[in-house]
Amino acid sequence: MSKTLMTLGAFTLLAALSVDASAAIRVKCETRSDRSRASVDGSNLASGLYAARITSGANTATSPQEPTVGDEVEFDFDSNRRDIRQGATPIAKNFIVNNTVTGSLLDASGNVLESKTVSCRRK
Numbered sequence: 313m314s315k316t317l318m319t320l321g322a323f324t325l326l327a328a329l330s331v332d333a334s335a336a337i338r339v340k341c342e343t344r345s346d347r348s349r350a351s352v353d354g355s356n357l358a359s360g361l362y363a364a365r366i367t368s369g370a371n372t373a374t375s376p377q378e379p380t381v382g383d384e385v386e387f388d389f390d391s392n393r394r395d396i397r398q399g400a401t402p403i404a405k406n407f408i409v410n411n412t413v414t415g416s417l418l419d420a421s422g423n424v425l426e427s428k429t430v431s432c433r434r435k
Contacts, residue, residue, distance in 0.1 A: 339415030341432035369409035
C-alpha cells in the first residue's frame, strides 16, 4: 500500500512540475500617436497568483497579481482611460519607445517565470 501511495505521490509531483515547465507566454503591443497598449498572457500554469511586467526603453509597469482561470492568466496595460476603468494597468500614452516591449510573467513571489520581447504594431 505504501509503495502505491509513493508512486501516486511521485506522479502527482511530476504532473505539477510539468505544468510549470511548459508555461507559455504571449506578448502583444500596439502604438498610436495618442496611445500605448500591451498585453501579457500566460498559459499552462499551475493554479495560483501571477503578475505581469512590461518594459519599453526606460519605462516599466507592473500589474497587480491576478489568479489563474483554469491554467491561464491575462494582463492588459493601456493608456486609454476607458480600458483602465475596465481593469487595465495604466501606462503613459508614450510608454512604448523604439516600437518594442518586453513582457514578463511573474510568480506570486515576484520571480520572473518567462520573458519575451516583441515588436509593436503601429496604427
